[in-house]
Amino acid sequence: MTEIIDGNAVAEDVRGDVSDAVDALAESDVTPTLATVLMSDDPASETYVSMKQNDCEEVGIDTVDVELDSDADAAELYDTIDELNADDDVNGILVQMPVPDHVDDRRVLRSIDPEKDVDGLHPENIGRLVAGDARYKPCTPHGIQRLLEAAEVETEGKEAVVVGRSRLVGKPMANLFIQYGDGGNATTTVCHSRTEDLAAKTREADILVAAAGVPEMIDGSMIGEGAVVIDVGINQVDADNEKGYELVGDVDFDSAKEQASAITPVPGGVGPMTRAMLLYNTVNAAAVQSGVESALD
Ligand SMILES: Nc1nc(=O)c2c([nH]1)NC[C@@H]1CN(c3ccc(C(=O)N[C@@H](CCC(=O)O)C(=O)O)cc3)C=[N+]21
Numbered sequence: 001m002t003e004i005i006d007g008n009a010v011a012e013d014v015r016g017d018v019s020d021a022v023d024a025l026a027e028s029d030v031t032p033t034l035a036t037v038l039m040s041d042d043p044a045s046e047t048y049v050s051m052k053q054n055d056c057e058e059v060g061i062d063t064v065d066v067e068l069d070s071d072a073d074a075a076e077l078y079d080t081i082d083e084l085n086a087d088d089d090v091n092g093i094l095v096q097m098p099v100p101d102h103v104d105d106r107r108v109l110r111s112i113d114p115e116k117d118v119d120g121l122h123p124e125n126i127g128r129l130v131a132g133d134a135r136y137k138p139c140t141p142h143g144i145q146r147l148l149e150a151a152e153v154e155t156e157g158k159e160a161v162v163v164g165r166s167r168l169v170g171k172p173m174a175n176l177f178i179q180y181g182d183g184g185n186a187t188t189t190v191c192h193s194r195t196e197d198l199a200a201k202t203r204e205a206d207i208l209v210a211a212a213g214v215p216e217m218i219d220g221s222m223i224g225e226g227a228v229v230i231d232v233g234i235n236q237v238d239a240d241n242e243k244g245y246e247l248v249g250d251v252d253f254d255s256a257k258e259q260a261s262a263i264t265p266v267p268g269g270v271g272p273m274t275r276a277m278l279l280y281n282t283v284n285a286a287a288v289q290s291g292v293e294s295a296l297d
Contacts, residue, residue: 003151003262005230010150011143011272015059018279021295022060025286032286034092034118034278035064035084039077039099044236049096055275061282064090074103078111085113091289092118092282097168115289118281121167130175136281141173143273144209144230145183151262153228159204160186163218163250164211169232173209198222210250220255229256229263232270 022032034056038049049065056063064084068076077099084090093116099105109117114124120138128135137145148155160177164170170190177186191201192212199222202208210218211232223229233250249266257263264270280296287294 002257002260004257005147005151005262005264005269007143007147007264007269007272010147011276013150014146014273014276014280015055017296018061018276018283019059021283021287024295025283025290025292026060028290028292030286030290030292031060031062032091032283033062033064033089034094034282035066035087035090037066037068037077037080037084037093037095039068039070039072039103040096041070045096045098052094052275052278055279056282059279061279070100077103077108081108081111085111085116090116091286092116092278094119094278116285118278118285120172120281126167126172129172132179136284137176137277138168138172139277139281140169140211140232140270140274141176142277142280143270144173144232145176146277147230147264147270147273148207148228149183151228153207153262155183155207156185158186158206160188160207160209161191161202161205162188162209162211163191163198163202164209164213164232165190165192166211166213169209169211173211177207212250214250215248216252217250218256219252220257220259223256223259225259226261227259229260230270231264231266233266234271 036049053063066080084093093112095108109121112122114122117125118136120136125135162170162174174188174190177188191198202222203224205227207228209230215235215237231249231251235248236245237248239246247267284294284296
């Protein structure tokens with residue numbers, strides 16, 4: 001039987017740990033605060049940001065909610081970041097990606113105070129991650145590590161194949177797989193849009209992470225028997241329902257499930273874990289900034 005890895009359940013466990021850590025910080029009069037910054041009219045981005053705020057409320061993290069017009073000057077966003085950097089009440093800053101084309105997203109990530117960069121995307125934090133000295137692990141790859149751990153999937157000595165080389169997922173995921181220690185020590189291949197004979201690579205995977213952002217591009221014929229399949233895709237495709245769309249992954253679930261020993265669904269797989277690890281990073285940020293020990297490792 002193929003195991004369906006339940007991201008909602010594992011995320012609930014993480015939120016429980018986070019909530020306990022928030023209670024412990026309260027004894028030192030510390031309340032973690034996350035600022036979310038949204039500069040987009042995209043309904044999906046709006047939904048994700050409001051989900052992140054609801055998650056915070058559930059575990060006792062305060063939020064600051066900044067929304068900028070998508071056609072505002074880029075300077076408004078840079079100024080907002082400067083203000084949040086200077087605000088001692090704010091422990092974590094998340095600028096929802098993507099930002100509009102007229103904004104330099106690399107400058108955005110560079111300007112967030114690295115200690116408040118709970119997304120783990122500042123060059124200093126990426127550098128530390130690659131050096132094996134991570135401060136905040138980027139939320140999606142970190143969440144995937146937790147999912148693999150929860151499903152008791154060994155990575156050591158295994159073939160890990162990551163499809164996609166994004167800043168948010170593919171690059172940090174591959175880096176975590178090659179690190180020493182638990183959740184690492186995997187022989188790692190990164191595939192992308194220029195890879196020749198993708199299927200030959202993906203079929204070799206013991207652990208396959210699909211993070212290319214192309215709906216259902218990985219089907220059963222591309223998966224080796226018994227592989228563990230982690231689907232990072234959250235693609236909206238038109239559908240004949242109330243919302244007018246449905247979410248599909250980068251993996252064709254039905255055919256992939258025939259081959260895999262374990263697989264994450266979409267929705268209910270990686271997505272909830274990404275949000276849970278943001279809470280985790282925010283609590284650790286609050287602890288570090290207030291000089292209190294965090295109950296989270
Ligand atoms: N600075 C930044 N950090 C991010 O972490 C970031 C970002 N920008 N931009 C966009 C992506 C996307 N992302 C998601 C997180 C959770 C779900 C999620 O919880 N999805 C639910 C379903 C949601 C639904 O029903 O629509 C699930 O898969 O079960 C989705 C998408 C974070 N991202």
